Amino acid sequence: MIKAILIFNNHGxxxxxxxxxxxxxxxxxxxxxxxxxxxxxxxxxxxxxxEGGLLIGGSDNKxxxxxxxxxxxxxxxxxxxxxxxxxxxIQVFVETLDKCFENVCELDLIFHVDKVHNILAEMxxxxxxxxxxxxxxxxxxxxxNKLEKSEVRLRDSIMSFNLKHDHNxxxxxxxxxxxFNTILYTAACL
Amino acid sequence: MALKMVKGxxxxxxxxxxxxxxxxxxxxxxxxxxxxxxxxxxxKQELKQDNIAVKANAVxxxxxxxxxxxxxxxxxxxxxxxxxxxxxxxxxxxYLAASQCFHEGTDVIMLTTNQIRKDLSSPxxxxxxxxLTGLSCFVTxxxxxxxxxxxxxxxxxxxxxxxxxxxxxxxxxxxKYPESLRPAFPRLKEKLxxxxxxxxxxxxxxxxxxxxxxxKNYLSLAPLFFKLMTSSTNNWVLIKIIKLFGAxxxxxxxxxxxxxxxxxxxxxxxxxxxxxxxxxxxxIAVLISLSSGMPNHSASIQLCVQKLxxxxxDSDQNLKxxxxxxxxxxxxxxxxxxxxxxxxxxxxxxxxxxxxxxRALDLLYGMVSKKNLMEIVKKLMIHVDKAEGxxxxxxxxxxxxxxxxxxxxxxxxxxxxxxxxxxELTRLEGTxxxxxxxxxxxxxxxxxxxxxxxxxxxxxxxxxNAHLIxxxxxxxxxxxxxxxxxxxxxxxxxxxxxxxxxxxAMLRPKVTxxxxxxxxxxxxxxxxxxxxxxxxxxxxxEKEAAQEITQLMIDRxxxxxxxxxxxxQER
Numbered sequence: 001m002i003k004a005i006l007i008f009n010n011h012g013x014x015x016x017x018x019x020x021x022x023x024x025x026x027x028x029x030x031x032x033x034x035x036x037x038x039x040x041x042x043x044x045x046x047x048x049x050x051e052g053g054l055l056i057g058g059s060d061n062k063x064x065x066x067x068x069x070x071x072x073x074x075x076x077x078x079x080x081x082x083x084x085x086x087x088x089x090i091q092v093f094v095e096t097l098d099k100c101f102e103n104v105c106e107l108d109l110i111f112h113v114d115k116v117h118n119i120l121a122e123m124x125x126x127x128x129x130x131x132x133x134x135x136x137x138x139x140x141x142x143x144x145n146k147l148e149k150s151e152v153r154l155r156d157s158i159m160s161f162n163l164k165h166d167h168n169x170x171x172x173x174x175x176x177x178x179x180f181n182t183i184l185y186t187a188a189c190l
Numbered sequence: 191m192a193l194k195m196v197k198g199x200x201x202x203x204x205x206x207x208x209x210x211x212x213x214x215x216x217x218x219x220x221x222x223x224x225x226x227x228x229x230x231x232x233x234k235q236e237l238k239q240d241n242i243a244v245k246a247n248a249v250x251x252x253x254x255x256x257x258x259x260x261x262x263x264x265x266x267x268x269x270x271x272x273x274x275x276x277x278x279x280x281x282x283x284x285y286l287a288a289s290q291c292f293h294e295g296t297d298v299i300m301l302t303t304n305q306i307r308k309d310l311s312s313p314x315x316x317x318x319x320x321x322l323t324g325l326s327c328f329v330t331x332x333x334x335x336x337x338x339x340x341x342x343x344x345x346x347x348x349x350x351x352x353x354x355x356x357x358x359x360x361x362x363x364x365x366k367y368p369e370s371l372r373p374a375f376p377r378l379k380e381k382l383x384x385x386x387x388x389x390x391x392x393x394x395x396x397x398x399x400x401x402x403x404x405x406k407n408y409l410s411l412a413p414l415f416f417k418l419m420t421s422s423t424n425n426w427v428l429i430k431i432i433k434l435f436g437a438x439x440x441x442x443x444x445x446x447x448x449x450x451x452x453x454x455x456x457x458x459x460x461x462x463x464x465x466x467x468x469x470x471x472x473x474i475a476v477l478i479s480l481s482s483g484m485p486n487h488s489a490s491i492q493l494c495v496q497k498l499x500x501x502x503x504d505s506d507q508n509l510k511x512x513x514x515x516x517x518x519x520x521x522x523x524x525x526x527x528x529x530x531x532x533x534x535x536x537x538x539x540x541x542x543x544x545x546x547x548x549r550a551l552d553l554l555y556g557m558v559s560k561k562n563l564m565e566i567v568k569k570l571m572i573h574v575d576k577a578e579g580x581x582x583x584x585x586x587x588x589x590x591x592x593x594x595x596x597x598x599x600x601x602x603x604x605x606x607x608x609x610x611x612x613x614e615l616t617r618l619e620g621t622x623x624x625x626x627x628x629x630x631x632x633x634x635x636x637x638x639x640x641x642x643x644x645x646x647x648x649x650x651x652x653x654x655n656a657h658l659i660x661x662x663x664x665x666x667x668x669x670x671x672x673x674x675x676x677x678x679x680x681x682x683x684x685x686x687x688x689x690x691x692x693x694x695a696m697l698r699p700k701v702t703x704x705x706x707x708x709x710x711x712x713x714x715x716x717x718x719x720x721x722x723x724x725x726x727x728x729x730x731x732e733k734e735a736a737q738e739i740t741q742l743m744i745d746r747x748x749x750x751x752x753x754x755x756x757x758x759q760e761r
Contacts, residue, residue: 022294045507046507046542046543046545047546080399083508085429111212112208113208114250114253118282143316155243
């Protein structure tokens with residue numbers, strides 16, 4: 001089982017935190033800080049496994065991490081997971097992010113952490129590995145993105161439809177939807 | 191009225207979305223907390239609106255703030271509202287927020303039951319998917335009980351995407367509501383032969399986790415897993431099954447016998463390191479359970495050790511680490527096979543990677559002999575000097591003592607050397623194993639008559655320098671050593687050269703800062719020492735010296751009477 005998945009940068013700022021066990025927000029922040037402290041001390045050419053999951057209870061746990069440019073990807077797992085398998089999984093995760101964001105960089109994760117969560121949800125569910133094939137994951141993400149886009153179009157057209165009950169207002173609101181300057185103009189006129 | 195509506199829409203135009211919030215926080219580095227608290231006020235306003243899109247946007251921002259450490263449980267009801275949106279995009283936001291902050295203590299969590307049930311039977315597979323994913327993070331015993339049947343039905347859904355998720359979440363359901371396991375199990379077993387590889391993989395995953403918790407009940411599935419192992423090409427599935435066999439073989443040695451051949455074949459044929467490693471691990475587990483040494487088994491052990499050596503020699507640190515990890519398992523039952531690789535292990539002790547050094551330390555047990563013990567310990571002492579974090583240093587300390595004391599000090603030829611090593615170890619600050627060192631000192635001094643004189647002189651030195659050690663008065667800290675020192679000096683005082691000096695050292699005022707039980711020993715042994723000094727002086731006829739000593743005792747003893755510790759007072 002996977003106990004937690006953390007992504008943070010070289011200064012320890014969290015970019016994604018997913019805990020598959022309940023911890024209070026304070027404890028979560030402490031875990032993030034301590035994990036960063038442990039992982040950032042490591043040289044570049046040492047192994048990617050850290051023992052003594054002191055934080056996330058139990059000596060059964062290991063930290064498996066990878067360092068890509070400015071980001072650390074850390075998975076805290078117990079002994080039911082294959083260490084090398086999880087390393088592979090981290091690689092698949094990063095490659096999927098790369099595919100979905102088109103040459104992903106830290107800024108993408110900073111501003112679109114909700115999208116990152118959606119991608120992760122197609123790979124790991126409740127702490128168990130759901131899917132390891134990148135193509136399958138990307139297919140599902142694409143389908144859900146399409147669904148999201150179609151809902152946005154629908155929402156926009158409904159919004160203008162609902163406000164049509166009064167001709168004047170609907171005209172003003174249509175103008176509102178179109179441009180910022182027009183809003184100022186209409187406000188000034190009232 | 192019309193104005194209000196327009197104003198409302200205009201207000202919504204200025205709502206921050208997630209990107210705006212993130213940007214805002216980045217632009218307010220100095221007053222971040224204040225800015226965020228202002229944003230939270232805005233979010234509270236947005237949550238009061240009727241418009242579900244606005245609420246969803248607010249909840250999306252709250253999820254981000256949760257990652258920064260802010261508690262968002264006050265918005266639980268709003269999160270549930272967003273979960274019940276008809277649009278997938280909003281629903282997804284709601285479920286994500288719930289998965290990040292709902293737990294068994296969330297009092298409104300029962301309100302989600304009907305919504306989740308609706309989503310589970312939605313014609314849109316992604317609605318169902320997002321509900322299953324969210325639920326897997328916050329399922330409670332009540333939710334599990336109420337929704338178990340719905341999820342069980344989904345295990346036979348037409349879409350493999352749903353089947354896969356439903357199968358996987360059953361494990362969480364079983365954990366929270368164990369009664370659901372019995373009715374669901376037949377269907378779960380069916381899924382092991384599902385045409386879709388993803389669903390099959392999920393079923394294997396769930397059963398493997400169940401079997402780890404309760405291996406006995408799943409032995410009957412062994413033949414089925416055997417079939418899967420020989421027919422599957424998916425490495426993840428193979429790894430899970432092989433790990434499972436590793437957990438089952440202790441219970442059923444016959445299974446182990448059957449496994450050796452296919453596993454050995456896999457070891458020879460696979461190119462995937464992850465699979466190779468797990469095969470080796472399981473073969474080791476099998477060989478350990480088959481305690482009788484049949485001839486062809488030693489061949490298997492040799493094969494494993496050989497493969498592990500290749501792993502350890504690899505420049506890839508990960509493989510090195512895993513190789514060492516597996517070697518230590520072989521060590522317990524077949525130490526001789528590991529002996530021949532002594533040189534490699536000793537090399538690993540010098541590796542700059544701490545994880546690898548720790549693993550190599552573990553293996554040292556099987557490596558020591560009379561000849562190389564001192565050399566190894568010397569090397570370890572150098573490491574102890576260099577070690578930064580106290581955990582590693584403590585590990586080293588325990589290991590040094592363990593190695594030296596194993597099998598009744600079988601490998602120590604020179605006990606004086608050992609005592610001096612122990613004394614050197616006392617110079618370490620901030621360790622938690624003071625009592626270990628102390629116990630060792632006592633043990634050796636009592637059992638090895640020959641070195642008592644040496645031991646006593648060393649202990650006297652320690653007592654003299656007690657002020658260096660006394661600063662650290664932590665429980666089990668280095669000051670425990672003083673306990674041993676005092677006792678040894680008192681008990682074997684006939685070997686003391688400068689009894690007066692030692693007695694004086696024990697009577698120094700600083701002694702009262704030591705923990706109670708140490709002071710108690712001090713007092714007890716002071717008296718022993720005093721008695722023996724008196725005896726000596728009387729024999730030699732130095733009455734004056736005897737009187738001096740008595741005066742000293744009378745002067746200094748009172749300070750102990752005031753001690754907080756009862757033991758000390760009584761003495």
